[in-house]
Amino acid sequence: MSFPWAREYQPSNGFTRFLDEKLPLPRLVYNAVGAGYPVPRNLSYFWNFGVLAGFFLVLQIVTGVVLAMHYAANAQVAFATTEHIMRNVNWGWMMRYAHANGASFFFIVVYMHIFRGLFYSSYKAPREMIWLLGVVIFLLMMATAFMGYVLPWGQMSFWGAKVITGLFGAIPLVGEPIQVWLLGGFAPDNAALNRFFSLHFLLPFVIAGVVILHIWALHIPGSSNPTGVEVKQESDTVPFHPYYTAKDGFGLGVVLLAYFAMVFFLPNALGHPDNYIEANPLSTPAHIVPEWYFWPFYAILRAFTVDFILPAKLWGVIAMFASILLWFFLPWLDKSPVRSGHYRPLFRKFFWFGLIPAMIVLFICGGAPAEEPYVMLSQIATAYYFLHFLVILPIVSSVEKPEPLPYSITEAVLGSDKKAVLGENTTPAV
Amino acid sequence: MTKLLSVRLVAILVGLGFAFVALFAFVIGAYNAATEEPAGHLPYEKPMDLSFSFDGPLGKWDKAQLQRGLKVYDEVCAACHSLKFVAFRNLEELGYDEGQVKAYAASKQVPGIDPNTGEAAMRPGLPTDYFPSPYPNAVAAAAANNNAIPPDLSLMTKARGDGTNYVASLLMGYQAPSEELLAEHPEAAPGPGLHHNVYFPNLNLAMAAPLTTDGQVTYDDGTEATIEQMSKDVAAFLTWTAEPTLVKRKQTGWPVLIFLLFATILAYMSKQQIWAAVKPKKD
């Protein structure tokens, strides 16, 4: 599945020879993230985020398993056991802050990973399956994060659970029964808390499974790269180890510095003060907001304020789910033969001056109270969001004239490639 | 090919549909915004920017201040507010020794069981007991306080934005509403049983000013108990109750960050050295 010049694993001693025959785990690692995996030599730091996302998944599982050793998923005591972790358990405060901020950093690196994929069209053939699995991971992450936020049983936990399950109430006819079924009651209580805890524990392992599929699918065509030109020859690649292990190690250090600065010095900056008030079914917080990583999608949910054939609430719910589900269709919507945004003048302009500002506006509006001017701004940004992916992308990809591509990765890095054939670089090499 | 074209055609129609409905909502919203008077917010003030010993990345507890704050809580706040996540044994962190904690705990009555009859009874506290609530349950708390349940204070400074400053400011912020305010917002006049406070988001709250005169609490260390001093001391104490590990957290953070910085620099140098072989040389 790899390039013909990929190095083959050579067991170095009796033990590894034995292992290679019976259970070739070292060979698997060697071919997956070792010297046996040739990777384009021109990857930028934007290609660090996949490994970082994997790191944060492991961190969340480890700290989460630890927290589960001390937490009790019972509405009577959930808030108190969370405080027990903060006050009594040895290093419990650190574990909880590491887990809460770990979720935020997981989303930060995954958003960087996704938007890198969007700019470099990493979703295009032959990498559609990698992208589809990635969207599945993202959806699972959102579900996991939402349920995890309910567990401390603070005011935002409770009202977040109520509002999000209330979304299902928008579905005609079956909506309310579904909401009651999801909660196992008429409002979030023990039943809901326990199932959320169970699923919050289970889903990360499902994510880990899909991550393995994601990486497996990646190893079939190999990584894309900033030029979008496929690997042609050995000089286009370097072995993953030591080149990218070293680069990822450095990247990890930088991100961990930011992460631990948050954990130790601003641990509650990304949270909401209301979640330090115990859940009270009789009193709604003045301003219910989800965690920051949901703000853009929350803004889309709230942007639909007017009934138009369907009730406004249903429009919001459909649009919010559609805004993510449409990512599944990207490989078939963007038919430009060129991948990298660096060689797509029109696409590039819409990306930097359309999509990114729209996402920032949605982010700000999602975190702001539902009042003007935020609602109106979010409506314009929502309209652009859907236009960008569903209208602009298909049209741009067929009318745009791409800029000339380098013949090969080697040429892009070194300025020339002696194997380059004159004239061939005008044809997009896909 | 025709199939793919149809995928994109459907996408374009769906995209235009969503955009149309969102923009339709925008137009209606813009029309409403232009024709309706926007609902104004009551002009409350942001908390004062006070300084505390535990501020900043090198902050430390001022134990004398925490002890004074405990006394303010004990003599003023505890009449209505519980502190249910704090145990008497935790007070050792404020610089009290075991005997003092034991004596303090024994001076409080906590709910227990009569060992002979098994009926509910009060008994003197032990260091392992938690601060008792002034009311047996929420209904009693509501009944005694005009239906406004006094919140538990254990986490108060984390449960409000800029919590330490907010608590201190609120305690100092009781005053009669100004003439200008009432002229502009007649609804800002305190209703029956409410008290005006410039730092409270609704401007009027159910709690009457708890600290009313200088010297209301007599400090053991001789500090002059002005209202400002008492407000700041109790806010500092409640910051400790909300996060007893705050100082330890900051002190743990420094070695972690310094180690990571060192490791990251090493990783960078190592990466540069590994990549030197394949990096194109600059002409």
Place this chain on the structure above:
Amino acid sequence: MADTTATASTETVAQTDDGIRRRDFLDIAAIGAAGVGGVFIVYPLVSQMAPSKDVLAASSTEVDVSSIEPGQAIKAVFRKQPLFVKRLTDAEIAAANAIPTGSLRDQESLEDRTKEGHRDILVTMGVCTHLGCVPLGAAEGEVKGEYGGYFCPCHGSHYDTAGRIMKGPAPTNLEVPEYEFISDTVIQVG
């Protein structure tokens, strides 16, 4: 110029492939730092499973022994485990003293197991030293075993009136926890 660099770097890649690449100081230092970081992470992960502050704080118990009649025992709780406090009768004290210490599996005299001035108060954990069952004999009417002390029904360990192992699989006497008389009638355990 560019051409030569291209060749040179291809060769370097090839060269690194032959497995004799020298790992120099920097790489070892970087990997070492990562390893040290890993050890730092393990410490809190292990430490969090040790008893938490509230558990440690609750691990001292006060028991009032004034109301225990001779021959009676009460069960208290110490560290979430049963604690037997028994007031021995003169006959029981005599029976315990009659057994030569040298003949015992775990050689302790009654004096070693009680406090000066309170020789009739026997404080032991109610935990069989074999596999941790609660022995019988503390409550009224329970089987006291062949030696009139405690009897563990799980695997048949017999303890004498001083809580010393006489017969059965248990390896040691019932544990006497650390305690002291904080007044004439109250003991503090732990």
